Amino acid sequence: MSEEDRELERIKLRKLKELMSGRAEAGEKLDRPVHLDENEFREFLRRHPLVLVDFWAPWCGPCHMIAPVIEELAREYAGRVAFAKIDVDRSRRLAMKLGIMSIPTLILFKNGKPVDMIIGAQPKPAIEEMIRRHL
Numbered sequence: 094m095s096e097e098d099r100e101l102e103r104i105k106l107r108k109l110k111e112l113m114s115g116r117a118e119a120g121e122k123l124d125r126p127v128h129l130d131e132n133e134f135r136e137f138l139r140r141h142p143l144v145l146v147d148f149w150a151p152w153c154g155p156c157h158m159i160a161p162v163i164e165e166l167a168r169e170y171a172g173r174v175a176f177a178k179i180d181v182d183r184s185r186r187l188a189m190k191l192g193i194m195s196i197p198t199l200i201l202f203k204n205g206k207p208v209d210m211i212i213g214a215q216p217k218p219a220i221e222e223m224i225r226r227h228l
Contacts, residue, residue: 124171131187141175155214
């Protein structure tokens with residue numbers, strides 16, 4: 094890993110900690126998905142009561158198809174649902190532990206526990222219905 098990559102990782106971790114601790118800049122909301130690795134995952138679930146996690150990979154076409162929908166939902170549900178993205182290629186142990194066999198897989202966590210799941214690219218209304226069931 095290059096020095097530039099290490100610096101970007103440090104900045105990412107610092108920003109994530111600020112967002113999760115409520116020390117984000119005034120007026121800033123968690124209105125977009127946060128990219129997490131398996132080390133950050135548990136802490137993110139602990140800090141947010143309702144979290145939708147998008148398990149994806151850069152090479153996955155359907156993952157790219159639903160990405161704008163996830164971004165839009167993150168804006169619409171800001172303050173009520175936290176959104177995260179986990180690259181299964183970089184977090185293989187976590188994906189295996191959660192039984193991720195196909196991507197995209199969306200898992201909704203409530204109070205740190207999985208409560209609902211969608212496998213495959215689904216339209217916005219289907220994802221939104223899953224969220225509404227648990228609000």
